[in-house]
Amino acid sequence: MDQFLQHLLNGLVLGGSYALLGIGLTLIFGIMNVVNFTHGELYSFGAYMVFGIVAALHGNFFVALFLAMALGVILGAGIERSLLRPLRGASIDTTMLVMIGAWIAMQNAEQLLWTGVAKAIRHPFPEAPLVIGPVSVSWIRIFVLAVALLLIAGSHFLIRRTRLGTAMRATFQDRETAALMGVNIDAIHTITFAFGSGLAAAAGALLGPVFVVFPTMGDLAALKAFAIVILGGMGNFMGATLGGLILGVVEEMGAGYISSGYRDAMGFLIIIAVLLFRPTGLFVRAERVG
């Protein structure tokens, strides 16, 4: 039982950041109908920015975290404006190929810049873990979970309670009608992609200090984000949040009780099972954003 609680807690820490990845991808997927293969690169971009600012520029860890997210937003906006806007209305396969090309170029640019050697990010939290009864958890993990939950709540507020969020949801439901009502579709696309990219960078910036940073770290992250999107249903915000937390917990449980070698297989087995039995996702009545 003690072990179970420990796995559950570790899973939630992981799952919080997975949820950020999933939310970003599901919004891009839902609103823009783009399978975003650069999502994992934004994730590793966030981690590398934190590493670069802390290690090379001796910057403050928390400032680095914030800057990494901001730079992720800017990079995302740049990708959308340069690659995706000219292809609006093209088939999903066409944009997918372009995103694969961009992904390869970005990943190898990282490899060129930082080499393939894995790097650790120094963080200001004490090494000694916090012990609560039978479970122990390091301070950095608590911090990561707290920030992730804060960002999830903030995103929820943005999408549910603001005019911008309303415009995003309207675009998802019916692009033409939304445009007729005065929604600037171009702007919504850029903002959606930039916002999703910022969340992916945040996930990388948060998990980077917990694990290590290396150029291909984004590949598995992207595939896991896809798993979360499928689990929660395309364009479903709550689905992605719950899906991320579930995936984190399932991975930890799978690694703890079955075999640590198959930890990363859990997400893919979930994808295959969900698509076989409930292809619209676990939490959907109908496809929607919000």
Add this chain to the structure above:
Amino acid sequence: MSRWPALAWVMFLASIPLWVRNQYYLHVLINTGIFAIAAMSLNLLLGYTGQLSLGHVAFFGVGAYTSALISLGFDLQLAPSYILVFEPRPVWVGFLSGIAVAGMFGWVIGKLSFRVRGAYFVIVTVSFAEVVKLVALNWVDLTEGPMALNNIPPVTLALPGLGELTFWKKEPNYYLVLVVCLLSYAVIRRLVRSRAGRAFVALRENEPLAESVGVDVTRFLVLAAVISAAIAGAAGGLYAHYIKIVDPDIFLFIYTVVMVIMVVTGGKGTLLGPVVGAVIFGILPEVLREVARPEVQWIIYGFIMVLIVFFLPDGIVPAAASWWKARTATAGPSGDAREGA
């Protein structure tokens, strides 16, 4: 292609080892040929049925592992007191089994993943390839995991009158790959020009319409997946017995991406497109090797992919064909001269 130019091309390809004596160049050509086979098989799904399968490297790897294991032999503890001992079999048995097992995987994956389309299909195929990779990495009893399968025997053929022939050298391997390449080309050509091929294209262009006129969509998609997987398995088998070592890195996602780049650059849904793409991206790395590091090369490939989609969305072969048509038909109206350019 009409008969005589095709024959001339085959003669040209067959003559290459007679005047290319550089072993390294032959090695590059053999690798190119293996990738051409894999790209042709991917084109059957991506180009003709219009399904972007991003797990294609799984079939390649399954073919390689099966062929290697059967020709090496293995023992497997099935129960505490029972060990299955599999004696090594001749390489050609392994090679054919590799094709068959890859085809079976194609059948299972086709059955499962053709329930969904578009982005979902892409993600299912990616997931499948990742699971296979993790199995290869973790089922150490069978696959040796990261220690890799070593000392895989080369292809051996018993020819009447010539005795036993073992393919140690580059030249026989070149001819072997060439023959499998031509066979794959012939099979795919035959298939896409048959009733099944017309069904593939029909459901690529308009699936509901194809279904409404009586095309059994799932059956034809699964058929395409099986044949495509089997040919990819053949390429994997060739690879295993030529390189003589197979490890889980054979399942790297990047190899699928390479195949996709080859097909898209050459021209998806054309017979020659994947071959042209494979030649370009098989030889380009060797040309660029002197001037650019691998990372820089990959950045270039990424850009090429983006540029192709933007400016040459049909690929090189259709563009070249329409250019040629426009050039030879200068007497006709010049209206379609720019078509596809």
